[in-house]
Amino acid sequence: MSDQQPLGNFTSKDAPDYEDVLQCMRCGFCLPTCPTFALTGRERSSPRGRVALARAVAEGKLDFNQAMKDEAFFCLDCRACTTACPSGVKAGEVMEVCRAQVHQQLKAPKWQGTLRNLVLKKMVPNPGLMETSMLPARLYQKLGIQWLVRNSKILKLGPVWIDKAEGMLPELHAPLRPQLPDLSPAKGEKRGTVAFFLGCVMTLLYPEVSRQTVKVLNHQGFDVITPKEQKCCGAPHLTEGDRETTREIAAFNLDLFLDLEVDAIVTDCAGCGAALKEYEEILAEREDHDRLHLFRQKIKDISEFLCEQGIRTEGLKPVDKSVTYHEPCHLCHAQGISKQPRALIQAIPGVDFREMKEASWCCGSAATFSLKFTDESQKILDRKLENVRKTGAEVLVTGNPGCHLQLAWGLQQAQMPQPVLHITELLGLATPD
Ligand code: SF4
Ligand code: SF4
Incomplete structure (x- = not known):
């Protein structure tokens, strides 16, 4: 799904594969599984409808228009339709690729592009910068400004999303990445060595979760190596249609983690795990397919890893x-x-x-x-x-x-x-x- 011949009204860069949209036989098995179809009852907001839109663009029958943009971003990319589809159609992933087309084909105000590039290309791939950027939010909580803001209800006067974003903020603590040792040793009889893919949201918003992940892995008999240079998994970029930056990040993380002698690369973030497992597809144009496959084999969600190894309950x-x-x-x-x-x-x-x-x-x-x-x-x-x-x-x-x-x-x-x-x-x- 990267550079290829132009397909209908898609540009050649980061377009869906035609086969991916052709496979839909319009059976409708996906319809009851789709939250946006359940909400709206609209065919175009269903997996089948979204794939039909993408197919019409691929066949040159429809311009890549506002409706495509709306459905690409209204899709939750929850992939429930993929689980349900007997033909293996991946409507969520097709919509994810279409988000890259939005930025290529539809005009947006210049400031949006500048802001998007600043966040996705400069900040998110730089863990140190991300950590520094959270300092004002931590001060906002520590100095009691949050208490004042919440009690004054001033945010109710602005857009709903700002009030919600503020309300969702968990109690912030110092980021975990700089605190974790390079090697956290196993306890008891050692069973192996894993690398820990920490993920940027976990280190910034839920450091205690990942601290517990390392503690559990150590208690289960695993040395845990945490490479500090690791970058974001690239999932936010996929979500926002910046597949180019995902490829750069993926290449970096792949080389960094494959240089380590570990049995597995473990993550406690489902979103990171899904993105890391897609590196093989995202970097498919590279020639080192064996390394891509090896990386894919090593990525494990924490629950997947512990079940495969067998949890020590004593x-x-x-x-x-x-x-x-x-x-x-x-x-x-x-x-x-x-x-x-x-x-x-x-x-x-x-x-x-x-x-x-x-x-x-x-x-x-x-x-x-x-x-x-x-x-x-x-x-x-x-x-x-x-x-x-x-x-x-x-x-x-x-x-x-x-x-x-x-x-x-x-x-x-x-x-x-x-x-x-x-x-x-x-x-x-x-x-x-
Ligand atoms: S996406 Fe799959 S489940 Fe849904 S209509 Fe097409 S073939 Fe059927
Ligand atoms: S991935 Fe998109 S199309 Fe598929 S079920 Fe979720 S919201 Fe619906």
């Missing part, structure tokens, strides 16, 4: 809580990892696991979707919260920072008592220090 402390689990789309649909998190939760002594209805239905976060489409995101979230409520569980577990932010905010707004924990935080409660 020494785990009981966690006497009822727990339910929300499946991140980029874990269950993009990576096919569903059983493993449940198996881990149920391996913890004392846990009363309660299955949630529609556990794999999106929570409405979907990167920036929750801020761009606040009403639609709220409706999707309400459906999720109702399913959480029905379980009666005391704790909600998930495995992706975007879901974590959205769910924690939603539960607070709905005055529901459940804390949201990452799966390694739950395991961390059971793991002795």
Whole structure:
């Protein structure tokens, strides 16, 4: 899906493959799985409709127009349709590629391009800069300005998305990346060595989650190497249609991690894991296919890795809580990892696991979707919260920072008592220090 011959009204750079849109046989199996179709009932906002739009552009019957832009960004890229489709059509991924076409084909104000380049090309790939950029937000919380802003309700006067973004901000702490040692040694009998892909959202917003991930891996018998030079996985760039920067980042991370002698490259962020597993496709034009494949084989979500290795339960402390689990789309649909998190939760002594209805239905976060489409995101979230409520569980577990932010905010707004924990935080409660 990168440089190729121009296809219909797509440009040659970063266009969908024709085969990807041809495969749709219009059976409709995907329709009940698509949150945006459920919300709107509009064919064009369904996987089948989106693929039909892309096919019409590919066949020169439709210009790449505003409708294409709208559907490319209104798609949550949740990939539920991919799981449901008998023909292997990947409507979410086709829409993701179409976002790159938006920036090539449709005009936008100059300031938007400048801001986009500053954030995606300069800031996000630079972990030090990202860490520095969070300092004002930490001061905003520490100096009590946040308390004043929230109590004055001044943000209610502005756009809804600003109020929501501020409300979603978790309590901020110092970023984890500079604090983690290069090598965190295994405890007890050593079972192997892994590299840790930390991810920028985790180090900045949820440092305690990733601290628990390292603690759990060490307790499970693994040395953990954390290369400090690692960059963002490139998922934000895919989301915003900047596939060029994703390729640059992917090439850097691939070389950095493959130079390490490790059994696996582990991540605790579902979005990062999905992006890292796509490097093989994103860098498909490189000649070193063996290295690309080796990298793909080594990438493991933490739940996938621990289940493959077999979790050591001796020494785990009981966690006497009822727990339910929300499946991140980029874990269950993009990576096919569903059983493993449940198996881990149920391996913890004392846990009363309660299955949630529609556990794999999106929570409405979907990167920036929750801020761009606040009403639609709220409706999707309400459906999720109702399913959480029905379980009666005391704790909600998930495995992706975007879901974590959205769910924690939603539960607070709905005055529901459940804390949201990452799966390694739950395991961390059971793991002795
Ligand atoms: S995308 Fe797949 S499931 Fe949906 S209509 Fe096309 S072939 Fe059927
Ligand atoms: S990725 Fe999700 S939102 Fe997009 S078409 Fe598929 S099911 Fe619908």
